[in-house]
Structures are given as C-alpha cells and as structure tokens.
Amino acid sequence: MANNDILQLGKLMCSVTRECLWRPAEQWVQERSPGSFLYCRVGSGQATYHRYDSRDRQHLITYGARMIAAKHQPDTASGWLSGREIRQRGYFSGELSTLNLLAHTCCHEFAHLLQQSAGQRFRGSVHNRHFYTILDELHESGAAHATREALADQARNQGVPLPDTPFEPMDTVQHLMHWQVGDTVCFGTGRRELQGQIIRVNRKTCTVDGIGSSRGVRYRVPVQMLSRPGQR
Known part of the structure; x- marks a missing residue:
C-alpha cells in the first residue's frame, strides 16, 4: 500500500475519533477535568497509544503509520491486541478485516481516554476490567459502529483504499x-x-x-x- 494512502487513512482515523467518539463524550470529560482537549496525530512508526498530560490537560492519541500498514495483511494483523479483542469479545461479529481493525483501534485508544478521565487507569494495570467495561460500552452503544461507518464513508469519498473483506488470523x-x-x-x-x-x-x-x-x-x-x- 502506498505511503500516501497509509498517511491519509491515519488522518481519517483522527477525524472519526474526534467526530464520532470525542464530540459525544466531550462534555462528560470536561466535567471531570475542565479545559481538557483532544489532539490526534499520525506517527511515523508502529507505536499507537493514548497519553494524557496533566499540565496542559491534553489527551494525545497517536496512530502509527506502520501499525496501519500492518493491519492490511493477515500475517501481520493478527498479532495486534485489537485483533484478539475483536475475536475474543465478538466486536464487529468477531470478523477481522482492515476496516474493522482500524475502526476498533480508534475505539481502543479512545477507551483509554475515557478510562483516564474516570480515574481508572493505574500504573501496572492499564487493560483492566474498568478499561474493558468502557470498551464494551463503546461497542454496545453503537459508537463503534458509527466510527466504522464514518471511516468507511470518508475513505470511499476520498478514494482511499480501505478493504472490508474478512480474513482468517494467522497461527x-x-x-x-x-x-x-x-x-x-x-x-x-x-x-x-x-x-x-x-x-x-x-x-x-x-x-x-x-x-x-x-x-x-x-x-x-x-x-x-x-x-x-x-x-x-
């Protein structure tokens, strides 16, 4: 896949994270930490993460370009936590595809933002029961589906390839x-x-x-x- 397409997909992930996830939750987050804001960016490497800076109350979500590229092929996609979550927890009917993996990645990182805002992220206990309660709710409430549909629509409108064909995970x-x-x-x-x-x-x-x-x-x-x- 062309580097320009990967970068564009990362920008679209940033866009749908703000529109479909941050906007509905912004007031709730602001009530717990007034002045908090979200900045999304595309990183050049593999690292994909949420980070909170308490000094300026900035939530930073980074989507790694190499992560986006890796989730286009079965042999490199199945090793990511997002793939195991989709399969084991039945998100998006348990189907792995590039679209499902990238949409779920948006939800996964945003769940960390909500977890942080709720005071339920602890040193040595990041993917804890509080985190998965939040992530389950994003899928059950329809927020994850809205994120998936928005990502697919924006990619289609901009002519960016985003496969939605399911593939089998590698062993x-x-x-x-x-x-x-x-x-x-x-x-x-x-x-x-x-x-x-x-x-x-x-x-x-x-x-x-x-x-x-x-x-x-x-x-x-x-x-x-x-x-x-x-x-x-």
Whole structure:
C-alpha cells in the first residue's frame, strides 16, 4: 500500500475519533477535568497509544503509520491486541478485516481516554476490567459502529483504499516455531524497514536488538511482522 494512502487513512482515523467518539463524550470529560482537549496525530512508526498530560490537560492519541500498514495483511494483523479483542469479545461479529481493525483501534485508544478521565487507569494495570467495561460500552452503544461507518464513508469519498473483506488470523504458535535467539530479521515496510537480531522469543512477540542504522535500539515485534532479510 502506498505511503500516501497509509498517511491519509491515519488522518481519517483522527477525524472519526474526534467526530464520532470525542464530540459525544466531550462534555462528560470536561466535567471531570475542565479545559481538557483532544489532539490526534499520525506517527511515523508502529507505536499507537493514548497519553494524557496533566499540565496542559491534553489527551494525545497517536496512530502509527506502520501499525496501519500492518493491519492490511493477515500475517501481520493478527498479532495486534485489537485483533484478539475483536475475536475474543465478538466486536464487529468477531470478523477481522482492515476496516474493522482500524475502526476498533480508534475505539481502543479512545477507551483509554475515557478510562483516564474516570480515574481508572493505574500504573501496572492499564487493560483492566474498568478499561474493558468502557470498551464494551463503546461497542454496545453503537459508537463503534458509527466510527466504522464514518471511516468507511470518508475513505470511499476520498478514494482511499480501505478493504472490508474478512480474513482468517494467522497461527501465532506456528510463526514462533520459525524463530530462535540469534536469528537476523527484518520488519517494517518500504523505507521504514528495519533489521535486527532476535535476543528473546516471547509468547506472542520477539525482542529484537537493532542492527545497522537501528543499532542501539531495542524493539518488541509481533511475530507475524518478522521476515528474513531478502524474503520480502
């Protein structure tokens, strides 16, 4: 997928987050923390997160471009928490597709915003029962569906490809069998492709020490995103 399309999808995710999720909840958030506001942005890497700055009361949601790219293919999409949530909790009828994954990612990060505003986010306990109560409510109330439909409509209107065809998740265990400590791997896409050496094989990810231009940086990479240099 072209980098411009990925960037545009990220901007659309920011737009629907503000329109479909922030706008209906803004008054509720303001009552708990007057002056709070939301800023959404597209990051250049994989990191996708919500962060709150109590000094200026800014809620920041970042959607990583590499995350958006990864959710376009079954072999790289299934390692993300958003995919496991859709399947295990029955969101969007349990179907994995690029549209469902990206729409749910908007809901997931916004649930962290509501969790923070409610005082239910704690150090060492982020994806706790309070968080999933909020996330379930976003889906049950229709907010998640509205987010999905708005994202699909805006992408269609702007001519940005956004597949909605369901795909089957890849087997993480089978992927893990292909890797061991010491293997040289690559991950990422295009000019953002990185290389490293596996130093630890975890339950669903591999810990990778960067090499070459990435030397000195350590990554925790979903196993489905790994490949051997020269295989792409």
